[in-house]
Amino acid sequence: MAATDITRITPSGSRLRLGAGEIWRQRELLYFLTLRDIKIRYKQTLIGVAWAVLQPVLTTVIFTLIFSGWARFDTNDIAYPLFAMTGLTLWLFVQNAVSMASNSFVNNTNLVTKVYFPRLIVPLAATLAALFDLIFSIAVLAVLMIYYSAIPSPQILLVPVFMIFAFVLAAAVGTLLSALNVRFRDVKFAVPFFLQVWMIASPVFYPASMISEKWRLIFAINPMVGILEGFRSAIFNKPFDWPLIGVSVISLLLIAAVAVVIFRSMEDDFADVI
């Protein structure tokens, strides 16, 4: 038995790296934790997975009742229910992923205090588990598209790109909040409020064109702006607003980098402070 792996244990220093290699080696753990999060999400509920359909459908109905009644937006010839549903598809994913991920350590205290593994796996598994609901949202969106005869163009092939951006954004914000939550339980109370404000600040139920031209790029510092606009352009065959998307993607990468740095600097102490 050749002992090839050497584990070195040292006092915590600055380890500013993603540790992707280690996460890759432990991908099976990531898989099982994601599977667990999906399996238990709707356990002990009356209607189970139907919630994954009801959540986007009911929200779309409410938005439609409010915003196509008296507050009309210029949705660029897209039927409002369809417009709202495209926004909600990505937004509800980000919202669910961030709220699940931010509580992931607090809900898995004994994983942190009793076993070692790359800590990033925990919020990452929560984010991946939220993809399960996204599948149902996409199905609802597809049904709506058929109903409104919205015929996609080859541009729809870019849809996955914006989904990946949304995933990275959710993972970054969720990871950052999960680390802060370990130390400050205030996060638990702040997250729902933060998500509410974030939704209002994102073009979920209104188009980005509502914001005057000169403020639009500043508006796009919220990565959700570029992601949602790009997603809609890809689906409805509209021209892409590249400067807007560019600002959002740069902001997204900065947020992700900051999240990783903060997470890395905090993770060593998790077992001691949780």
Add this chain to the structure above:
Amino acid sequence: MIEARGLTKIYQLGASNSRSLRDAVTGFLSRKNSSRETLIALDDVSFTISEGESVGIIGRNGAGKSTLLKILSRITPPTRGTASIAGRVGSLLEVGTGFHNELTGRENIYLNGAILGMRRSEIDARFDEIVAFSELEKFLDTPVKHYSSGMYMRLAFSVAAHLEPEVLIVDEVLAVGDLAFQKKSLGKMKDLGESGRTVLFVSHDMNSISRLCARAIWLRDGKIAVDSSAVETVAAYLHEQTLTGAERVWDDARSAPGNDVARIASLRVVNKKGETTPSPDIRESIGIEMVFDALASDKVLIPNLHFFDERGTCIFISHDWNSGWRERPRPAGRHKATAWIPGNFLAEGTISVTAAVSTYKPLMVHFIATDAVSFTVVDSLEGDSARGDYAGLLPGIVRPMLEWTNE
């Protein structure tokens, strides 16, 4: 091989544990950091364990055993010092980590295996063995929330027992299940040790340490007290334990705590039959018997006892309020006072007792014998204590059996 060099772990108490943002902000603003209390859990610990060696770690609660295992398992980093471990490390600080009540036995085997660092292919290969070991074939597709506590622990241990790392770090996880299963588990551990694996094993059970390990390290107050053969280390440890165990006798009056009014002679933890009991059953009442000499005959003397848990938290203080000696002076001579703690009141764990004799009008403490004796309350898993059928961690410093009514 495990090589530890000067491992030190210092915990910041108080301010750093603040869990609310407001505390952190005010703490930062007022810069109270200098007055922060620290706890040295591990103090400059060095040792080398060769490949294939089985080493036991013993010591009282709070001596740093768990901290050492947590550092070697990479759960928490050391404050100072380094360690290196050659070979794939498997650590078992708890059985059933990550078990989820809603998942079935089968699902939990895979999840728990992955958490312990097993690959899926390894779990597949050993799946039948794990199931056979647990004797739970019929319940594999039942959610574990329907398992009894015994079944739950059996499944959890079975997964852990099939972990096959080159270096195994184990915290007191063997004391699960019924006696037959414990024996089986111990046998499994012995096999692992004999198959050339390096095993580091923490236990309070001196018998299993002597049986499983050739060498043992005794940690006292975060430092290595003795590092020798298991037999020698265990003997040295037990010798000291009896000194600060359930009985303490001050043979020499000159060194016994006291003044010219009262002096302690002995302190014992006893059961109803009057026998010294180091580890009373949680269901039985526990007596603390204090023998002291009154050296003057004109003082009202009130014996009092102070109980502390492992963290040093005062559980309660009790003084003799009902024996009639509250009002009248005690005659000179030997007195024996026993306080009875009811059964099903204290929680599991080690409790240390400080004994004193005071006079209240005016207040005067004649002697105080700090941490003179200690005892460990044990909660069996027989189901008729406050624990019921729950076998997991049950926090709290008291564990009363409350009356529950249902309508």
